[in-house]
Amino acid sequence: MHRRTITTSIAALALAAVPAAAGAVPGTQEQPQPDALPAPMTVEPEDELRRSIREAAAQAQRSTAADLPATQGLPGTDRLPRSLRPDLDAGLEQLVADGAIGVTARVDTPTLRWSGSAGTRSLDGAAPALDRSPLRVASNTKMLVATLVMQEVEAGTWTLDTPVEEVIPGLFPDHPEVTIRHLLSHTSGMPRGTGELIAPYLGDDPEDWDAFVAAVSRDYTDDEHIAAVNAVEWDLEPGEGFLYSNAGYVALGMLLEEATGSDVGTLITERIRRPAGMGQTRYPDEPGMQGAALHEAMFVDGRGWIGLETFDPDVFRASGAAVATVEDLQDLTGSLMSGELLSQESVEAMVTPSSDNIMNYGLGMYSILTRADPASSSTATTAGRWAASA
Numbered sequence: 001m002h003r004r005t006i007t008t009s010i011a012a013l014a015l016a017a018v019p020a021a022a023g024a025v026p027g028t029q030e031q032p033q034p035d036a037l038p039a040p041m042t043v044e045p046e047d048e049l050r051r052s053i054r055e056a057a058a059q060a061q062r063s064t065a066a067d068l069p070a071t072q073g074l075p076g077t078d079r080l081p082r083s084l085r086p087d088l089d090a091g092l093e094q095l096v097a098d099g100a101i102g103v104t105a106r107v108d109t110p111t112l113r114w115s116g117s118a119g120t121r122s123l124d125g126a127a128p129a130l131d132r133s134p135l136r137v138a139s140n141t142k143m144l145v146a147t148l149v150m151q152e153v154e155a156g157t158w159t160l161d162t163p164v165e166e167v168i169p170g171l172f173p174d175h176p177e178v179t180i181r182h183l184l185s186h187t188s189g190m191p192r193g194t195g196e197l198i199a200p201y202l203g204d205d206p207e208d209w210d211a212f213v214a215a216v217s218r219d220y221t222d223d224e225h226i227a228a229v230n231a232v233e234w235d236l237e238p239g240e241g242f243l244y245s246n247a248g249y250v251a252l253g254m255l256l257e258e259a260t261g262s263d264v265g266t267l268i269t270e271r272i273r274r275p276a277g278m279g280q281t282r283y284p285d286e287p288g289m290q291g292a293a294l295h296e297a298m299f300v301d302g303r304g305w306i307g308l309e310t311f312d313p314d315v316f317r318a319s320g321a322a323v324a325t326v327e328d329l330q331d332l333t334g335s336l337m338s339g340e341l342l343s344q345e346s347v348e349a350m351v352t353p354s355s356d357n358i359m360n361y362g363l364g365m366y367s368i369l370t371r372a373d374p375a376s377s378s379t380a381t382t383a384g385r386w387a388a389s390a
Contacts, residue, residue, distance in 0.1 A: 084112075084114070085114070088114055088116060089116050089118075092116050092117065092118035092119075093118045095118065095119075096119040099299070100118075100119055101119050101122070101294075101297060101305070102117070102118070102119035102120050102128075102129030102133070102294050103117060103118050103119055104116075104117040104129055104130065104131055104132075104133050104135065104294065104325070104326055105117070105326060106326040106327060106329075115326070115327070116131060117129040117130050117131050117133065121292065121293065121295055122295040122297075123295070123297055127292070130292050131326075131327075132280070132292070132325050133292050133293055133294050134280045134282075134291070134293040134323050134325050134328075135289075135293060135294040135323065135324075136289070136294075136296060136313070136321075136322075136323055137322050137323065137329060138316070138320045139246075139320050140322065140324070140329060141283075141316070141320045142249050142320070142364050142365075143332065143336075143364050143365045144268050144272055144283075144322060145249055145252050145253060145256070145264065145319075145364065146184055146350060146364020146365065147272055147341055147342060148256055148268070148271060148272070149180065149184060149252055149255070150349075150350065150363070150364075151342065152256065152259060152260075153346065154342065158180060159180070160179065160180055160181040160184070160349075160363075161179050162180050163176060163178065163179050164178045164179065164180065164183065164251065164255065165178075167180075167255050167258055167259065168255060168258055171226060171251060172188075172226075172230065172251075173230065174230065174234075175190070175234065175238055177238050177239075178190075179238070180255070181354070182239060182248075183248040183249070183251055183255075184248075184252065184354075184364055185242070185354035185355055185361065185363055186242055186243060186245055186248060186355075186357075186361060187236075187239055187240070187241065187242055187243070187354065187355050188238050188243075188245060188248050189235060189236035189237050190229045190234050190243070190245050190247055190248060191229055191234065191235060191243070191245060191247070192243075192245050192246050193225055193228055193229045193245055193247025193248075193250070194246045194315065196229060196231070196232055196247075197220060197224060197225055197228040197247075197315065198215040198216060198218075201214065201215035201218060202215050209300055209306060213306065213308065213311075216308070216311050216312065216315045217287065217310035217312050218312060218314075218315070219314050220312070220314045220317070221314070222250055222254050222317060222318075225246075225247050225251075226247065226251060226254070229245075241355060241356070241357075242355045242356070242357035242359075242361065246316060246319035246320065247319070248319075249320075250317050250318050250319055252318060253317060253318025254318075256318075264283060264317075264318050265282070265283035265284075268283050268322070269282075269283075272332065272335075272341060273328075275335065275341060276328075276332050276334075276335035276340065276341065277335075278324060278328035278331050278332055280324060280325045281322065281325075281328045281332075282322070282323050282324075283321055283322050283323075284313055285314055285317075285321070286312070287309065287310050287312050287313075288309065289323070293323065295307070295309070296308035296309070296311050349362065349363055350362050350363040350364055350365050351365060351367040353366070
């Protein structure tokens with residue numbers, strides 16, 4: 001596979017950079033649905049703010065590619081055309097002016113390397129956000145888990161079409177035909193799962209955000225995630241179509257632990273973090289952000305920002321619990337695309353759309369064609385449902 005890779009890493013304060021979407025906040029008439037969580041929990045690719053960041057980064061890539069010869073190599077920040085630096089920095093400041101608490105961002109292309117930050121790391125405004133501030137990278141966790149699964153495929157532990165039933169009998173008793181490929185590509189037909197998991201703890205008042213915070217602060221097990229989706233009717237049969245599911249990746253984490261005898265956090269550290277040089281990446285299972293990390297919060301209309309210091313990553317587990325920096329995410333993407341973590345054949349399978357879906361989702365990640373050179377096959381890779389590295 002001959003592909004020039006352009007990676008754009010963008011992230012905002014923990015899980016909540018912008019106000020929650022209408023219809024998922026107090027003061028609106030529509031009751032929030034369990035699986036349509038407020039902005040801190042639902043990181044959608046169509047989110048206007050994050051989409052605008054991606055478009056700005058793409059424009060910067062196009063402008064730089066036009067200004068610098070492709071053979072010039074990858075400059076450091078000091079060689080970045082001066083006309084672009086203030087534009088990118090101003091873009092981050094504008095995000096904070098528009099409501100974000102803190103932002104950290106990175107752009108890497110064959111002709112551009114830039115990183116920046118704006119705002120503060122927490123609601124108290126005591127410390128600034130940094131270029132290398134760790135943050136909850138949400139569904140970028142899926143790219144980590146998918147990489148581990150593909151490593152097992154390459155090792156011959158299973159194939160993509162191995163039924164989950166053969167690895168953990170009875171995991172999905174009503175759907176024994178679900179395969180590893182179905183889980184990786186979100187084509188199993190099972191619901192998202194996160195809403196079903198926390199619904200019993202939300203109460204009857206859609207404006208009770210204290211109940212919501214308490215629900216996402218609970219300590220959940222993998223078995224509880226799977227029980228939540230097994231207790232409801234699935235919208236599609238396995239293989240029928242694309243339906244994004246966090247529970248599917250929780251199941252993949254269970255399969256990895258069953259096959260290897262090691263927990264997901266250890267596998268990420270030994271097989272991905274160390275080889276890829278992702279120095280600040282971790283897979284926590286307890287609440288709290290340490291050191292210079294961006295702290296977690298959510299915005300609710302009529303109430304303002306609410307701290308999520310007690311948020312427990314077990315509410316997402318293998319679908320979204322990881323913490324990393326945007327530089328780590330760039331290192332992950334670079335290591336993947338260069339063949340350091342997987343064969344080129346496996347990487348090609350991961351970025352190739354595996355179903356007819358608006359995201360062009362493959363196996364744990366998806367690719368976005370750049371417009372810098374319509375005749376080229378350049379791609380920017382994105383993981384999960386948050387364009388943070390990817």
